[in-house]
Amino acid sequence: xxxxxxxxxxxxxxxxxxxxxxxxxxxxxxxxxxxxxxxxxxxxxxxxxxxxxxxxxxxxxxxxxxxxxxxxxxxxxxxxxxxxxxxxxxxxxxxxxxxxxxxxxxxxxxxxxxxxxxxxxxxxxxxxxxxxxxxxxxxxxxxxxxxxxxxxxxxxxxxxxxxxxxxxxxxxxxxxxxxxxxxxxxxxxxxxxxxxxxxxxxxxxxxxxxxxxxxxxxxxxxxxxxxxxxxxxxxxxxxxxxxxxxxxxxxxxxxxxxxxxxxxxxxxxxxxxxxxxxxxxxxxxxxxxxxxxxxxxxxxxxxxxxxxxxxxxxxxxxxxxxxxxxxxxxxxxxxxxxxxxxxxxxxxxxxxxxxxxxxxxxxxxxxxxxxxxx
Amino acid sequence: xxxxxxxxxxxxxxxxxxxxxxxxxxxxxxxxxxxxxxxxxxxxxxxxxxxxxxxxxxxxxxxxxxxxxxxxxxxxxxxxxxxxxxxxxxxxxxxxxxxxxxxxxxxxxxxxxxxxxxxxxxxxxxxxxxxxxxxxxxxxxxxxxxxxxxxxxxxxxxxxxxxxxxxxxxxxxxxxxxxxxxxxxxxxxxxxxxxxxxxxxxxxxxxxxxxxxxxxxxxxxxxxxxxxxxxxxxxxxxxxxxxxxxxxxxxxxxxxxxxxxxxxxxxxxxxxxxxxxxxxxxxxxxxxxxxxxxxxxxxxxxxxxxxxxxxxxxxxxxxxxxxxxxxxxxxxxxxxxxxxxxxxxxxxxxxxxxxxxxxxxxxxxxxxxxxxxx
Numbered sequence: 074x075x076x077x078x079x080x081x082x083x084x085x086x087x088x089x090x091x092x093x094x095x096x097x098x099x100x101x102x103x104x105x106x107x108x109x110x111x112x113x114x115x116x117x118x119x120x121x122x123x124x125x126x127x128x129x130x131x132x133x134x135x136x137x138x139x140x141x142x143x144x145x146x147x148x149x150x151x152x153x154x155x156x157x158x159x160x161x162x163x164x165x166x167x168x169x170x171x172x173x174x175x176x177x178x179x180x181x182x183x184x185x186x187x188x189x190x191x192x193x194x195x196x197x198x199x200x201x202x203x204x205x206x207x208x209x210x211x212x213x214x215x216x217x218x219x220x221x222x223x224x225x226x227x228x229x230x231x232x233x234x235x236x237x238x239x240x241x242x243x244x245x246x247x248x249x250x251x252x253x254x255x256x257x258x259x260x261x262x263x264x265x266x267x268x269x270x271x272x273x274x275x276x277x278x279x280x281x282x283x284x285x286x287x288x289x290x291x292x293x294x295x296x297x298x299x300x301x302x303x304x305x306x307x308x309x310x311x312x313x314x315x316x317x318x319x320x321x322x323x324x325x326x327x328x329x330x331x332x333x334x335x336x337x338x339x340x341x342x343x344x345x346x347x348x349x350x351x352x353x354x355x356x357x358x359x360x361x362x363x364x365x366x367x368x369x370x371x372x373x374x375x376x377x378x379x380x381x382x383x384x385x386x387x388x389x390x391x392x393x394x395x396x397x398x399x400x401x402x403x404x405x406x407x408x409x410x411x412x413x414x415x416x417x418x419x420x421x422x423x424x425x426x427x428x429x430x431x432x433x434x435x436x437x438x439x440x441x442x443x444x445x446x447x
Numbered sequence: 448x449x450x451x452x453x454x455x456x457x458x459x460x461x462x463x464x465x466x467x468x469x470x471x472x473x474x475x476x477x478x479x480x481x482x483x484x485x486x487x488x489x490x491x492x493x494x495x496x497x498x499x500x501x502x503x504x505x506x507x508x509x510x511x512x513x514x515x516x517x518x519x520x521x522x523x524x525x526x527x528x529x530x531x532x533x534x535x536x537x538x539x540x541x542x543x544x545x546x547x548x549x550x551x552x553x554x555x556x557x558x559x560x561x562x563x564x565x566x567x568x569x570x571x572x573x574x575x576x577x578x579x580x581x582x583x584x585x586x587x588x589x590x591x592x593x594x595x596x597x598x599x600x601x602x603x604x605x606x607x608x609x610x611x612x613x614x615x616x617x618x619x620x621x622x623x624x625x626x627x628x629x630x631x632x633x634x635x636x637x638x639x640x641x642x643x644x645x646x647x648x649x650x651x652x653x654x655x656x657x658x659x660x661x662x663x664x665x666x667x668x669x670x671x672x673x674x675x676x677x678x679x680x681x682x683x684x685x686x687x688x689x690x691x692x693x694x695x696x697x698x699x700x701x702x703x704x705x706x707x708x709x710x711x712x713x714x715x716x717x718x719x720x721x722x723x724x725x726x727x728x729x730x731x732x733x734x735x736x737x738x739x740x741x742x743x744x745x746x747x748x749x750x751x752x753x754x755x756x757x758x759x760x761x762x763x764x765x766x767x768x769x770x771x772x773x774x775x776x777x778x779x780x781x782x783x784x785x786x787x788x789x790x791x792x793x794x795x796x797x798x799x800x801x802x803x804x805x806x807x808x809x810x811x812x813x814x815x816x817x818x819x820x821x
Contacts, residue, residue: 352795
């Protein structure tokens with residue numbers, strides 16, 4: 074492949090299948106899909122998700138909100154609780170026409186938002202984060218603070234748009250039953266929070282849930298209005314182990330070149346180390362530990378039992394996953410051989426690259442820009 | 448601090464002490480220092496290393512060679528075995544006046560270099576990588592291949608500049624005795640390789656060794672001409688655990704803002720997750736596991752026993768390292784509080800940021816650009 078290595082490859086046909094699968098699933102459940110763009114951070118990808126029927130985007134940073142708004146995406150949920158010092162940038166975006174919703178999970182943050190809104194004669198759009206699995210931020214569905222926050226926002230002149238939750242602990246599961254149970258826990262907890270707000274006379278039009286594993290596992294999404302998911306667009310080895318995709322669904326890989334061997338150890342050394350793959354070892358405690366990645370040939374065909382067993386900054390050590398030294402590896406992959414490495418965690422690997430090289434229909438390899446930073 | 452979070456902070460005074468310490472150590476040993484710029488990837492940092500007496504630079508990618516050459520650094524060692532397809536870019540740099548040395552550890556790669564040199568009527572500068580600790584690339588000092596590679600290069604018209612090694616396994620050590628022994632193993636192995644080449648009538652003017660731990664631990668460096676080290680300029684928690692620096696020597700930190708709490712769990716949640724810290728968990732198997740980083744106040748004073756215990760993409764969970772839930776954490780660090788987080792691995796954390804905010808003498812906070820990619 075005439076592409077300098079290491080490079081982040083995106084198999085477009087594979088990605089389009091992933092997009093269609095999630096969109097179709099959401100259509101079946103009768104809910105909107107608001108893709109989380111933090112995985113690809115690429116407008117070319119998001120445009121394909123919108124064309125397939127997605128509705129708005131979710132972002133993890135204000136930089137994403139700014140970049141995507143500049144590219145024409147105006148319906149944006151910033152799904153990390155707002156630091157009051159960031160309201161300047163939120164306000165600037167909203168005044169330019171971006172329908173940017175912010176998130177709070179405390180009375181203190183809600184007060185900061187309404188205080189700023191009053192001072193600026195501006196009604197911020199706000200959602201309340203609900204904690205349905207104990208893994209991170211949010212108020213518990215039955216916490217008294219939920220109504221306090223809602224009341225502060227409502228009385229303070231903010232627009233209370235609804236509740237949202239993210240069952241991130243679904244990443245640690247790996248059976249259909251456990252995933253279905255977690256999806257139901259996420260759904261019912263978030264719906265419960267919405268019902269409490271409404272019963273207290275507070276508005277709650279939106280009920281937003283989601284993670285890739287729960288989105289693909291839920292039996293029904295009654296009471297939910299929208300689902301957020303991000304990594305499904307590329308998938309990765311963590312998702313393979315969770316059980317919501319197969320190896321051939323992973324649309325992102327790192328193209329690498331063999332630069333040497335240690336034949337007695339059964340090592341081929343490639344020019345993609347952790348700087349290319351990231352330090353993410355997400356499969357370490359899963360069913361199959363893929364080291365720093367699963368090794369495929371240059372066309373993306375998985376090479377059974379071969380992984381990137383170790384990584385230095387710019388060196389990756391390709392070896393058998395079972396630890397057996399195969400001295401024939403040097404003959405099998407001579408210096409100059411290109412390999413594709415599937416990543417543990419697409420979000421972490423993608424961010425190591427400034428752009429994607431896309432394996433497109435017809436053999437073209439266009440470049441799609443991605444961005445990073447805050 | 449009036450800096451948007453998360454941000455990568457560099458304490459300039461601390462960095463200057465680290466630079467002076469390593470330079471003075473190399474002066475004592477009577478060897479040149481060729482800093483590895485892969486850690487900071489920043490010309491402002493490298494200029495300070497050069498001003499302190501460093502001689503040339505080491506790079507891990509051709510992008511680094513190109514960027515630093517454009518900034519006036521012409522003496523460059525590319526310390527990753529060359530992929531033959533990259534010789535185009537090497538040649539382009541050399542023809543523009545960059546004294547760029549490439550590395551090989553096999554007859555196959557040496558032949559690729561001399562073949563290309565013959566076709567282009569160009570004598571490449573080449574070093575041979577020697578494996579002194581079994582952790583990665585290189586030929587063993589007593590391997591017959593060493594002389595074969597040297598002969599191919601010499602007969603093929605390349606300029607055989609010498610031998611180099613990197614005892615990366617020193618990162619796994621944590622006692623002065625073990626570090627001194629590894630430094631001596633690295634030194635003696637590389638000198639042994641040089642002596643074998645010379646005894647065979649081959650030139651070997653340079654003997655280049657180094658890693659931050661061995662550079663700071665060697666008793667003597669007889670026979671060595673230059674030392675390479677990178678991470679010492681910032682240091683990090685891995686180096687604290689190795690025992691070659693203290694917490695107050697760590698010049699790089701991530702500035703973060705508290706955005707919420709889970710008081711019953713003793714969590715403060717900050718707006719710096721693994722996207723800011725990187726996924727590097729280098730202290731996981733060391734004496735002290737700092738999670739995703741050690742927590743300091745906004746002025747950089749370590750807060751005893753507090754770490755970033757867990758990280759999501761844009762969320763960091765600050766908690767007690769001993770796992771005890773401290774419900775008072777919400778009162779101690781209200782929403783909006785800024786904290787500094789020291790990184791496990793400076794190379795991995797720095798690459799998550801496009802620039803450094805520098806805490807300079809006199810209270811200024813200039814911005815220094817860094818770059819990434821290949």
